Amino acid sequence: MTKIITGGCCCGDVTFTVEDNFSDFFFCHCEQCRKLTGSAHAANLFTSADNINWVSGIEKIKRYDHPERTFTQAFCENCGSGLPFITQGGESLIVPAGSLNEESVKTLDAQIFCAEQTEWHKNGLGVSNKVPGFPE
Numbered sequence: 001m002t003k004i005i006t007g008g009c010c011c012g013d014v015t016f017t018v019e020d021n022f023s024d025f026f027f028c029h030c031e032q033c034r035k036l037t038g039s040a041h042a043a044n045l046f047t048s049a050d051n052i053n054w055v056s057g058i059e060k061i062k063r064y065d066h067p068e069r070t071f072t073q074a075f076c077e078n079c080g081s082g083l084p085f086i087t088q089g090g091e092s093l094i095v096p097a098g099s100l101n102e103e104s105v106k107t108l109d110a111q112i113f114c115a116e117q118t119e120w121h122k123n124g125l126g127v128s129n130k131v132p133g134f135p136e
Helices: 030-036 119-124
Strands: 004-008 017-018 024-028 042-048 054-057 061-065 072-075 094-095 111-113
Touching: 030 042
Parallel strands: 024 111
Antiparallel strands: 004 017, 017 054, 024 042, 042 094, 061 072
């Protein structure tokens, strides 16, 4: 039996469950994913479009589909947290790994669009000064 994983947004308004049955797991370094996440890369798990059970808050989900390219962002209207969405073609469900409350057994398959990876991210991976939280 496949494990059920819970997930949701930061404020708790939107919650969901998914089966831990992911086909792919990618870190995407493209410019659009960096802008959508505000980070060095997106961390997205892929599964079948029907592998989600929205528990609460589905009416609070907003969706942005780029008008010229096939990328999407779904997010909580209250806190802005990234949430799962069905691709524009309707074939796959993309689940931001950070939206899950537990880790999947799926391991990373690949880093994609690495040519667009920023120098600050590459340099940052080698920094040895680790701080346990935000500096005061």
